[in-house]
Amino acid sequence: MSLDPLEFRRAMGCFATGVTIITVDLEGEVHGMTANAVASVSLDPLLLLVCVDHAARTHAHLHAKKRFGVNILSERQRPISEYYAKPARTHGRAEQEAGARFDRTAQGTPILHGALAYLECRLQTAEDAGDHTIFIAEVEDVVVRQGDPLLFFRGNYRKIGDNTGD
Ligand SMILES: Cc1cc2nc3c(=O)[nH]c(=O)nc-3n(C[C@H](O)[C@H](O)[C@H](O)COP(=O)(O)O)c2cc1C
Numbered sequence: 298m299s300l301d302p303l304e305f306r307r308a309m310g311c312f313a314t315g316v317t318i319i320t321v322d323l324e325g326e327v328h329g330m331t332a333n334a335v336a337s338v339s340l341d342p343l344l345l346l347v348c349v350d351h352a353a354r355t356h357a358h359l360h361a362k363k364r365f366g367v368n369i370l371s372e373r374q375r376p377i378s379e380y381y382a383k384p385a386r387t388h389g390r391a392e393q394e395a396g397a398r399f400d401r402t403a404q405g406t407p408i409l410h411g412a413l414a415y416l417e418c419r420l421q422t423a424e425d426a427g428d429h430t431i432f433i434a435e436v437e438d439v440v441v442r443q444g445d446p447l448l449f450f451r452g453n454y455r456k457i458g459d460n461t462g463d
Contacts, residue, residue, distance in 0.1 A: 313450040316378045319347060320366040320407040321358045327391065327399050327407040330355040331382035333449050335367060343436040345416065348429045359432050363420040364404060368412040370447040372456040378447060415440040
């Protein structure tokens with residue numbers, strides 16, 4: 298069976314997800330990437346995974362830095378998701394253009410203001426899978442806040458309670 302990748306995307310688009318920003322420190326600058334191919338893997342030890350396209354700049358950064366943050370977006374942070382989903386831009390105007398502000402964790406990883414949750418990750422293994430790599434990381438710390446999530450469903454952003462009749 299030869300299946301069109303677009304059909305695969307259409308099918309997987311039915312699997313509603315949250316939206317995250319993967320953050321990496323690059324010599325004091327914040328690099329971010331919007332990602333929804335994120336999943337919990339193990340409780341003992343605490344592991345999560347993120348799948349990153351070989352073509353994404355973040356791919357090289359995760360290999361090089363081996364430490365990153367996963368910031369789970371709130372429903373008010375759609376502009377931040379859109380900002381970090383655009384390729385080949387520098388991220389110097391993230392605050393002016395998308396309202397993204399960051400603090401640093403004790404390890405120096407950028408942590409996004411206003412995100413619903415933050416997970417501090419240390420890379421454990423990286424497994425190539427087709428045109429993506431599955432990065433599996435140990436979770437060293439978390440921060441959890443109140444609020445509702447930004448969702449991604451059938452290729453569109455949603456909020457809990459939206460009813461567009463799809
Ligand atoms: C909602 C959403 C989810 C995304 N999830 C992923 C993902 O899980 N993995 C990935 O490699 N790219 C994902 N992308 C695409 C990247 O955000 C996009 O290619 C980005 O420009 C890569 O940035 P970089 O080259 O600076 O790393 C997603 C985009 C959107 C809008």
